[in-house]
Amino acid sequence: MTLILALDFGGTKLAAGMVNVGSREWLGYERRLSPAKANASTDLEIMRSLIYSLLQGTKPAAIGVSFGGPVNASTGTVQLSHHVAGWENIPLKHLLEDEFGVPVGVDNDANVAALGEHRFGAGQGYDSLFYITVSTGVGGGWILNGKPWRGAGGMAGEIGHMVVDPAGPVCLCGKRGCVERLASGPYMAQNAREILENILPGRQGGEILRGLVRDDLTLLTGQLVSEAATAGDNLAKQVLHKAAWALGVGVGNVANLMNPQRFVLGGGVTKAGEDFWQVMQQVARETALPEVDFEIVPAALGDDAPLWGAVALTLI
Amino acid sequence: MTLILALDFGGTKLAAGMVNVGSREWLGYERRLSPAKANASTDLEIMRSLIYSLLQGTKPAAIGVSFGGPVNASTGTVQLSHHVAGWENIPLKHLLEDEFGVPVGVDNDANVAALGEHRFGAGQGYDSLFYITVSTGVGGGWILNGKPWRGAGGMAGEIGHMVVDPAGPVCLCGKRGCVERLASGPYMAQNAREILENILPGRQGGEILRGLVRDDLTLLTGQLVSEAATAGDNLAKQVLHKAAWALGVGVGNVANLMNPQRFVLGGGVTKAGEDFWQVMQQVARETALPEVDFEIVPAALGDDAPLWGAVALTLI
Missing domain, CATH: 3.30.420.40 (ATPase, nucleotide binding domain)
Incomplete structure (x- = not known):
């Protein structure tokens, strides 16, 4: 069994799920609202507690992260959050890799959701698609030739x-x-x-x-x-x-x-x-x-x- | 020496050039205006005379074609011309492959020009670019990850x-x-x-x-x-x-x-x-x-x- 840990830093909520590759059922799933005066440190602290509660000593093969804000996906560095203070230039991929000793991928929520819909949702079998989320903001994420297209500076989809x-x-x-x-x-x-x-x-x-x-x-x-x-x-x-x-x-x-x-x-x-x-x-x-x-x-x-x-x- | 033959069905003009791979100097170049009442047959006839005049009995390794109108680039079939009658569903790639016995690539002029600028012009060294032509119409062609992006139905760039x-x-x-x-x-x-x-x-x-x-x-x-x-x-x-x-x-x-x-x-x-x-x-x-x-x-x-x-x- 290959265990995957998935994390969602959502701006107003934090969620984590654990799944075996190939399965569509969460082995474990936890979710918390961000506190009123959240900052990057409190977000990370809450997320850590969700992770350790899920893992119970086991080790995942990899960690995937969705972040609600601009991310440099190639380095895994968060650029900032429009909702939560203190996220400027946080090397989230490296922090998690150092702590858990496994490969970590980080991208912004629109790109990640596009990939999710492509792999598991309404975009299955479609090699080119544009995912649009219309909520408190309007964002988008691209799949072209079956892969994410993030743009030259990671800003595509706006x-x-x-x-x-x-x-x-x-x-x-x-x-x-x-x-x-x-x-x-x-x-x-x-x-x-x-x-x-x-x-x-x-x-x-x-x-x-x-x-x-x-x-x-x-x-x-x-x-x-x-x-x-x-x-x-x-x-x-x-x-x-x-x-x-x-x-x-x-x-x-x-x-x-x-x-x-x-x-x-x-x-x-x-x-x-x-x-x-x-x-x-x-x-x-x-x-x-x-x-x-x-x-x-x-x-x-x-x-x-x-x-x-x-x-x-x-x-x- | 690898000889390439390049053809341009431009709507109002026809042009052909011959070049050795790696060179930026035409070995031969010919151009004609389309006649007043041009149709697909007269265009093809004129182009054939340009080709034979250039080739003088030699055989190119491949033929590349730019067409001023929608093309199915995967089959090399012209869909139509907005300027010249009779181009509906003409299998241009197959016609040329049958006559000259070499591989032929056909695409519309905006995609082809984007590729030209990427390889030889203002887009050299840029893996993602959008070429826009503003002339009697406005069209565009994409290079993403160093390759043409034509869209699911070949209609991208509009x-x-x-x-x-x-x-x-x-x-x-x-x-x-x-x-x-x-x-x-x-x-x-x-x-x-x-x-x-x-x-x-x-x-x-x-x-x-x-x-x-x-x-x-x-x-x-x-x-x-x-x-x-x-x-x-x-x-x-x-x-x-x-x-x-x-x-x-x-x-x-x-x-x-x-x-x-x-x-x-x-x-x-x-x-x-x-x-x-x-x-x-x-x-x-x-x-x-x-x-x-x-x-x-x-x-x-x-x-x-x-x-x-x-x-x-x-x-x-």
Whole structure:
């Protein structure tokens, strides 16, 4: 039996799983939320306790790591975390190799999830695919010729900051109308809030959405926008359709540029329902040239995609 | 000596060159304009006469072919030409292999030019690059891991139909604001013409551009727009800057998505001068995330890029 240890530094949660090569059942699995004032040291300490609790004295053949932030995959050095302080230039691969004496592979969560879906999920049998996660941010990971494509500087996959509407709202990155600015959960919530705040007195709109947060617009989330849209709220539908449109233009542009066989879409926003998928699929189809074929399918691995991807990372 | 024969079916012209492997000097080179009513048969007949005139009874080790239109590179079958009738499903590789008894490689001009620049031109030493040609159309070709990336269906590289301005003018493909719709030579001419036609009587603008065509707006070309812009015509500058902006957004989006080391830009429009390059470079830099590094350089092989690429095609 070849034992693989998979680790997921997720920004808000930490998870670890242990599996035998060839099996799709975790021998052991542990998960913790990061504490409120997490930093790299507390993250590493918690992860260590998960690891020792799983291993119980056994030694894995390899360790695969998914990290929620930019990573130099060739050296295994974390560049930083946007969620947790103190991760600047941490040589995670070397730290783990020194402590556990086995080969370690580290990559960012989007690349790792792409690899996981390719090996174990919705991308099985597809040699070229683009994985997109639409959640608190929008990111992506490439599989080309059956292998990860990370780009010359490890930055490939940033579909979230593709500009699709240069006259659109300003994104955190400074540009207007990025895919992420229109399609991420937090930005969908912000877009809904801004429309609701600007409804003139006496005019109607967004009643279902308002009801879900009892008129406290600070409580709006992307998920509530999706729920209100499903329940027939026209204002929520408008926000959700704009998100689906942005993602569809992004997918269509990528199809024209790279012509992958498959797009695999994961993350909370992609669970927004049939209407979201229908708009996104149609816009993607209209944006791509007629001769450019592709399929768009939902991710299959769910929340465990980074862990299964980390397993796959040890196998390439 | 290993003799290579390179052929370029360019849509409006036909060219053939013969070279020894390792040399950068043509042993022989011939070029003809396509006749007014060209079709696949006349193109093939002219090309055959160029070939026999070059070969003079010698036999090359291989033949590389650049074709100005979609090609199935794995079978070497031309799908069609947008310029010349009768090229639908012509098995060009098999025709040439049958006639000359040597291995033949066929690919579309953008892929072939990318390979040429990679092997012999501005992309030497760069393992990942995107070649873009901006001319009567806008197309592109990929080199990833030192090899052509053609896409699952051979359609990769279509940056010309990336949407960068969804509120922009309608492209021949049916969408609004494609890169090609804003940056190709003929569309730049059309954009200038439309602005000139809508200038109110008594209002000024575009005098230099008008002067270049003696007020006959049907004579406008992309090149004249560039010339007028260089000469200080503000209306022409506006059109040229919009083209440079569109191309810059396209390049920046591609940088975020694929993170190649280098962009190599060829085609007539990219000779529009410093101002065009400056705007395009700045917009590309602003569109890409700060962490995404890349260079944009002019193509080095000029009009012979397809022929040198065809040589390179026989060497992979």
